[in-house]
């Protein structure tokens with residue numbers, strides 16, 4: 001992975017300018033299918049317009065760590081998020097990574113952290129930090145829940161925390177929430193879910209929903225019909241809400257504990273005021289136009305998925321979530337494939353080993369509501385050309401087994 005840096009155009013590029021979802025790198029224009037600004041709120045004029053008033057009231061940056069001074073910006077947003085989620089309480093941090101690196105070790109203490117193998121890298125890092133404080137880290141696969149049950153039964157450590165992604169950042173798929181909840185309850189474990197991607201896109205189901213993403217974008221737990229009993233939901237606003245903020249949804253007693261035990265509350269600076277402005281404006285937008293925007297996102301994503309299926313290519317996406325990974329049969333061709341896509345004007349997220357297992361090396365497309373239909377058609381033309389030239393994995397090949 002490190003050898004790609006500086007050697008190939010698609011790795012670590014400097015972006016000089018944006019124009020909608022088109023970006024300029026030097027004198028080369030590309031269409032951006034790597035952003036996770038799913039709802040397109042980063043480009044929404046009414047959200048940008050919310051910033052100056054906040055800056056006039058609060059300055060650019062509060063600068064206090066929260067323990068020293070809590071601008072009302074925090075508590076207002078925490079309340080608004082709790083209401084949207086239908087959770088008892090929330091606690092804000094700057095990023096999801098801050099939460100995994102501090103909240104997870106605090107919750108785990110000297111107990112046991114059960115981490116799903118495919119969970120995001122930052123959860124694994126958080127688990128490693130928990131292990132330096134005495135917790136035992138045990139890995140499991142979501143496909144093998146009886147295996148997890150055996151590991152839970154065999155562990156005499158307490159507390160027990162089970163960590164999974166809400167929406168996996170490579171497959172776009174969700175966890176088996178009902179089964180995990182049952183196991184967590186049976187073994188008195190806390191279920192810890194990273195919903196960095198799902199929050200803002202997926203939401204509660206209803207008969208009159210405008211798309212299979214559900215309504216209100218209030219997160220994976222509501223989408224899958226779960227509740228917050230014995231569950232800590234970690235959500236981010238840096239993807240669907242295009243704002244640097246993240247939250248933990250948890251009961252008041254855990255919130256109180258985290259204010260003392262999670263380092264960033266005491267030691268880290270706050271997110272910028274502009275992020276509070278765009279988050280609040282985003283929530284107002286969500287209440288009025290969010291479902292229509294999500295229906296549009298679903299339609300655009302379905303077009304990409306249909307195109308990929310029509311080409312006979314494999315993708316693990318089973319949900320229609322706007323994350324679509326296309327694997328390469330020969331992982332050693334990642335460099336020429338990435339260069340091909342880049343030169344043909346597509347910015348995708350290239351995912352080499354060890355970001356994913358070797359057999360899943362490929363590229364990831366993330367679709368946003370701000371990608372135009374014409375951009376999506378161009379994407380499909382370039383993928384078709386890539387499929388002619390590179391051994392992209394075919395759906396007919398079937399999944400491989402082994403650890404890669």
Ligand SMILES: Cc1ncc(COP(=O)(O)O)c(C=O)c1O
Nearest residue numbers: 095096097120122169194196236
């Ligand atoms: C599933 C998941 N968790 C956590 C993160 C890190 O989030 P943050 O940028 O808020 O630290 C990401 C970032 O892409 C992610 O995809």
